Amino acid sequence: MSSPTGPANGLPVRMPRPRPAGRHRRPEPAVAPEGAPALVLAVPGAPSAASRGLAEEIISIGRSELPGLDARIGFLEGDDAEAAEFPALSGVLTAVAAERVARAEFARAAGHEVPAPTGPDAVVVPLLAGPDADLLRRMRQAVMDSSAAAELAEVLGPHPLLAEGLHVRLSEAGLARADRARLFTVTTAADGIIVATTGGEEAVQVAGVTGMLLAARLAVPVKAAALDQEGSVAAVAEQLRSEGSTQLALAPYLIGPEAAEGLLDTACKEADCATAEVLGAYSALGKLVVTQYSAALGISQGAGAR
Numbered sequence: 622m623s624s625p626t627g628p629a630n631g632l633p634v635r636m637p638r639p640r641p642a643g644r645h646r647r648p649e650p651a652v653a654p655e656g657a658p659a660l661v662l663a664v665p666g667a668p669s670a671a672s673r674g675l676a677e678e679i680i681s682i683g684r685s686e687l688p689g690l691d692a693r694i695g696f697l698e699g700d701d702a703e704a705a706e707f708p709a710l711s712g713v714l715t716a717v718a719a720e721r722v723a724r725a726e727f728a729r730a731a732g733h734e735v736p737a738p739t740g741p742d743a744v745v746v747p748l749l750a751g752p753d754a755d756l757l758r759r760m761r762q763a764v765m766d767s768s769a770a771a772e773l774a775e776v777l778g779p780h781p782l783l784a785e786g787l788h789v790r791l792s793e794a795g796l797a798r799a800d801r802a803r804l805f806t807v808t809t810a811a812d813g814i815i816v817a818t819t820g821g822e823e824a825v826q827v828a829g830v831t832g833m834l835l836a837a838r839l840a841v842p843v844k845a846a847a848l849d850q851e852g853s854v855a856a857v858a859e860q861l862r863s864e865g866s867t868q869l870a871l872a873p874y875l876i877g878p879e880a881a882e883g884l885l886d887t888a889c890k891e892a893d894c895a896t897a898e899v900l901g902a903y904s905a906l907g908k909l910v911v912t913q914y915s916a917a918l919g920i921s922q923g924a925g926a927r
Contacts, residue, residue, distance in 0.1 A: 651920065653689035659717045659743040660692045660914045661710065661771070663763070665756045666878035668696045668707035675877060675902050676748065682907020683914075690911070693717065695745070697759055710745070710760065714767035718742040742769040744917045746910050749776040750783055750874050750900065751827040753820030774913040778874075779827050782905035784834035787816065787872045790897040796870040797839055811895070813866025814843040815857050817888060818874040819881075821847070828874040835872065842866055845874070848884045858892035869894035876900050 660683065664676050676694045684690050695710030705712075721742050747760055757773070764771045777783065791797035796811045816832040818824050829845035836843040842864060846857040858869055871889055873880070877899045889896045900906065914920075 651687055651915075653687050653691070654920070655689075657689075657691070657920075658741045658772075658918065660690055660910070661695050661713055661717065661743045661745045662692065662910060663695055663697060663710050663745050663747050663760050664878055665697045665748065665753075666880070668699055669878075672696075672878040673707065678902040679748070679907045679910055682904055683911045686908055686911045687915070690914075693743075695763070697756065697763065710763040711766040714743055714745070714764060714769035714771050717771075718767070718769035740918065741772045743771040744774050744914050745771050746774045746913050747776050748876055748910075749820075749879060750778045750831075750876055751818055751820055751824040752776050753824055753879060756820070756879060772917050774917040776827075777876075777906065777909040777913065779830035779834070780909060781834050782909060783831050783874070783900070784838060786900045786903040786905055787831070787835050787874065787897070788838050789903065790900065791839075791870060791872055794870075794895065794897040796895055796897055811866075811868050811870035812841050813861035813864075813869045814839065814841060815854060815861070815869060815871045815892065815894065816843055816845045816874050817848045817854055817871050817885075818845065819847065819849045819879060819884070821849075825853075831874060843872075846888075848873075848875075848880065848888050852891070854888040855891040858894060871896040873897065873899045876906065 662676055662680055664672055666672060673694070680692045680694060683692055693713050694708070695713035696707045697710055699705065699707040699709035699712070701709045701712050745760060745764060747757065749756065757776075761773055764773060788797060789799075791811070791814070792799040798810060814832070814835065816828045816835065818828040825845045825847050832843040832845050842861055844857045844861060847853040854871070861869055869892065871885070871892065871894050873885060873896065880899070885896055885899075
């Protein structure tokens with residue numbers, strides 16, 4: 622039997638912590654507005670269980686960043702069949718639009734006044750660290766092929782969080798210090814980094830911006846190169862060596878599904894350097910996906926660098 626002051630056995634009562642007042646009070650998390658458009662994550666490349674798992678993990682992080690978010694996954698090379706394991710982007714958008722109409726009709730049938738819909742049915746966020754003209758063109762075509770009013774958001778980079786992700790992947794591979802604040806040395810640490818991407822010249826320029834942020838973190842030279850341009854990585858490696866770097870590492874400016882199989886292995890052999898893993902399901906990607914969604918809708922949502 623318990624009493625107003627606590628349990629009868631004398632155990633302490635767990636009380637909620639008081640919320641701090643003033644400027645140190647943590648802000649309330651943003652919540653997706655009621656009726657907000659769906660976020661559809663556009664996944665490039667050949668669909669696979671690995672790319673689906675990656676997309677699901679990023680979506681899960683996105684939902685934790687913006688509670689109430691209606692988030693879906695659409696594959697650029699997906700299956701148009703109904704209830705497919707890898708649903709095509711255009712089909713997902715068409716389904717989102719149909720669901721929005723059905724919800725409105727149901728509400729009217731129940732006697733509720735339903736305002737005319739405003740804004741897009743969905744915001745498509747490309748699962749790309751940088752701009753790939755061909756993939757973005759195909760995503761725009763998928764939007765046009767659907768029956769949805771959808772908006773294509775910006776790619777995820779350049780961004781300080783992506784530089785952080787590259788740093789983490791390099792450190793996991795033993796190619797960089799894990800912590801800038803500690804002055805210990807890693808014997809295998811690279812003294813020159815190649816940030817390699819796909820998607821053409823514009824993509825290389827964007828990777829170079831993130832590369833500058835990475836250089837500031839590691840205090841070593843960083844240059845960008847194109848994985849899908851023959852000889853590009855090898856030429857940049859030669860340039861770094863001519864400037865004094867002797868131990869090079871490749872940092873893939875890739876999430877993963879967008880790169881053709883074998884590109885990284887070929888580039889590393891040509892440049893004679895070690896490589897880190899792709900960004901993959903790095904947690905910051907979920908934040909950046911929500912940031913681009915929020916920016917497209919004008920929703921205030923803080924997903925900046927920490």
